[in-house]
Amino acid sequence: MGLDRLFSNIAGYMDQYLVLPVLFRLHWMAWDDLAFDWCLICVYGIFAVLVTYAVCLPLEAWRPVERWPDNKAVLVDVFYTFLNRVGVTPIVTFVLFYQVQTWSTGLLVEHGFIPPTLDSLVPGLFGHPLVTFLVYALILDCADYWRHRLSHSFRWWYALHALHHAQTQMSFWSDDRNHLLDDVISFFWFFTIGLLIGIPPLQFPLLLMAMKFIESLSHANIRASFGPLEWLFVSPRFHRFHHGLRAAGRHSCNYASVFPVWDIIFRTADFRDEYLPTGDARAPAALVSGSYLAQQATGLKLFWQALGKSWASLGIGRAAS
Amino acid sequence: MASRQVVGTEPAYREPSHWCLTPDRRQLFICDASGNAIFIFDPITGAPLGRKRIADPYQLGYTPDNKYLMVNALRLDFVDVYDGATLRLVKRFKPGRWPSHLDFSPDSRWSFNSMQNSNTLVSFDLASMTQRWAVTVGETPAGVLWHRGKVLCCIMGGRGFVEVDPVSGQITRRVVTGDGAHNIFLDTKKQILYVSNRGPGKTGLTALDPVSFQILRQYEIPGGPDDIGIDPEGNIWICLRYAESVAILDPVSGHYSSIPVGRSPHGIFLNTMLRQPGRITAERI
Ligand SMILES: [Zn+2]
Numbered sequence: 001m002g003l004d005r006l007f008s009n010i011a012g013y014m015d016q017y018l019v020l021p022v023l024f025r026l027h028w029m030a031w032d033d034l035a036f037d038w039c040l041i042c043v044y045g046i047f048a049v050l051v052t053y054a055v056c057l058p059l060e061a062w063r064p065v066e067r068w069p070d071n072k073a074v075l076v077d078v079f080y081t082f083l084n085r086v087g088v089t090p091i092v093t094f095v096l097f098y099q100v101q102t103w104s105t106g107l108l109v110e111h112g113f114i115p116p117t118l119d120s121l122v123p124g125l126f127g128h129p130l131v132t133f134l135v136y137a138l139i140l141d142c143a144d145y146w147r148h149r150l151s152h153s154f155r156w157w158y159a160l161h162a163l164h165h166a167q168t169q170m171s172f173w174s175d176d177r178n179h180l181l182d183d184v185i186s187f188f189w190f191f192t193i194g195l196l197i198g199i200p201p202l203q204f205p206l207l208l209m210a211m212k213f214i215e216s217l218s219h220a221n222i223r224a225s226f227g228p229l230e231w232l233f234v235s236p237r238f239h240r241f242h243h244g245l246r247a248a249g250r251h252s253c254n255y256a257s258v259f260p261v262w263d264i265i266f267r268t269a270d271f272r273d274e275y276l277p278t279g280d281a282r283a284p285a286a287l288v289s290g291s292y293l294a295q296q297a298t299g300l301k302l303f304w305q306a307l308g309k310s311w312a313s314l315g316i317g318r319a320a321s
Numbered sequence: 322m323a324s325r326q327v328v329g330t331e332p333a334y335r336e337p338s339h340w341c342l343t344p345d346r347r348q349l350f351i352c353d354a355s356g357n358a359i360f361i362f363d364p365i366t367g368a369p370l371g372r373k374r375i376a377d378p379y380q381l382g383y384t385p386d387n388k389y390l391m392v393n394a395l396r397l398d399f400v401d402v403y404d405g406a407t408l409r410l411v412k413r414f415k416p417g418r419w420p421s422h423l424d425f426s427p428d429s430r431w432s433f434n435s436m437q438n439s440n441t442l443v444s445f446d447l448a449s450m451t452q453r454w455a456v457t458v459g460e461t462p463a464g465v466l467w468h469r470g471k472v473l474c475c476i477m478g479g480r481g482f483v484e485v486d487p488v489s490g491q492i493t494r495r496v497v498t499g500d501g502a503h504n505i506f507l508d509t510k511k512q513i514l515y516v517s518n519r520g521p522g523k524t525g526l527t528a529l530d531p532v533s534f535q536i537l538r539q540y541e542i543p544g545g546p547d548d549i550g551i552d553p554e555g556n557i558w559i560c561l562r563y564a565e566s567v568a569i570l571d572p573v574s575g576h577y578s579s580i581p582v583g584r585s586p587h588g589i590f591l592n593t594m595l596r597q598p599g600r601i602t603a604e605r606i
């Protein structure tokens with residue numbers, strides 16, 4: 001694939017002229033093999049943001065759902081995006097996943113079990129990277145559906161997720177707007193699944209990028225659906241419905257992030273052709289329009305209060321609902 | 322052979338790395354470490370012959386007497402010894418962090434394994450299955466080669482390789498070749514030593530006299546040079562990890578051309594190597 005090659009070459013330059021000199025100087029050359037992977041993650045991350053920007057910006061200008069007097073509230077989402085897509089988060093995730101995967105594989109191997117990969121287990125998968133990717137993508141997306149749905153079901157969890165819903169000026173930058181603790185929970189969620197099915201960290205970067213693109217696009221301030229393919233991929237209309245004021249909180253719909261099929265199967269899909277204002281009416285101002293730190297602090301406070309309430313309701317013998 | 326084009330691509334699981342030939346030279350084993358597998362190919366035609374599940378094979382080699390197959394499991398910190406005929410695990414050593422490259426003494430008694438993240442070179446006695454010694458050789462040791470009664474070990478966090486006495490484990494010489502010296506090879510025909518220097522800074526190949534270790538020539542080749550092979554015409558084929566290509570260097574003129582091959586080419590096997598008598602390893606070419 002031409003694009004794949006271009007990215008690897010850019011990552012190669014970045015590794016040789018930026019990263020290796022640092023590793024060499026810091027006496028960390030043992031990480032040389034992995035350093036190239038880190039560079040690839042960064043290059044793909046930067047490119048993903050650029051593509052999303054190039055596609056969504058004109059679309060948002062052309063067919064916006066809402067027009068805002070100013071874009072101040074969007075700025076913080078831009079910060080979230082860079083932090084999550086290009087910055088520290090993917091690298092830290094990568095290193096942590098690598099370490100835990102190594103540690104758990106070592107433990108299994110010492111007990112005489114060599115963990116297989118999904119493509120070696122399922123007949124017909126090996127040698128068909130596209131099919132393999134699709135299987136991985138469906139498993140991960142299904143897991144994400146349930147993570148998201150559960151995050152709306154528990155009081156303490158929604159207290160964190162409310163940060164994502166609080167945005168009243170929702171744009172393609174909003175995808176990564178999440179509470180740090182919520183990110184950590186997602187991380188462990190996918191971590192466990194990744195360990196079970198053996199995720200190949202960098203086998204399908206372009207396809208992963210395409211999935212991330214759909215997620216960003218689904219948040220865009222665009223009056224658009226995918227028409228006859230609306231059931232296949234999550235469209236801006238489909239996900240906006242999830243962000244509608246009515247859908248904030250514990251009874252929501254359209255939880256899927258890439259494939260609406262999960263909402264169809266588990267009966268939470270709503271394909272109504274409406275474009276509702278977004279936000280969470282109960283969210284405090286700091287969560288809506290505060291700075292990054294204010295949002296994080298407020299999220300944490302709400303989480304703590306919700307946790308207390310959940311405990312209290314458990315204490316008097318009622319099931320927490 | 323003359324088209325210098327990719328004629329076929331076979332799928333693997335994760336990232337294929339190093340190779341070895343089976344004693345009968347009928348099978349080529351290629352490691353796929355994080356896929357926990359060895360892929361088996363016909364060394365002449367390149368036809369896939371199957372795969373075998375094995376724990377984290379990064380670098381591997383048969384002892385010269387073919388009694389054992391030794392596997393360095395880099396991620397898992399194991400040095401595993403398998404029975405050469407049945408491939409049953411015989412012994413597992415845990416000598417340090419990130420076992421990387423390996424070689425043996427010609428009498429098959431000793432192995433020498435570099436520990437990439439412990440900065441040591443470790444030797445095992447394969448008759449008694451015990452560790453003989455471990456010596457700190459420098460930061461991030463990689464390529465290992467038995468050479469004229471001594472063991473050579475590249476120092477990737479340094480600027481060259483060390484010569485170690487196989488009996489005492491003492492360092493007898495230190496040789497500077499270039500930043501990030503990664504692997505060391507012997508051109509068995511012309512008796513020239515080559516070291517691939519990964520960088521930072523100037524990367525490429527260093528050609529050395531096999532006895533005096535005097536530098537004969539430096540070839541500057543960007544793109545993260547790794548393993549090399551030499552074809553019958555004397556051209557050196559070099560895996561360029563970060564340039565997604567294999568460079569073909571004419572060692573006389575110093576010119577090279579490259580073939581795009583896909584991400585992170587790591588090891589290289591030329592089937593013309595099968596014409597070579599005696600033991601064939603990735604470092605003896
Ligand atoms: Zn939600």
Ligand SMILES: [Zn+2]
Binds near residue numbers: 219239
């Ligand atoms: Zn959303």
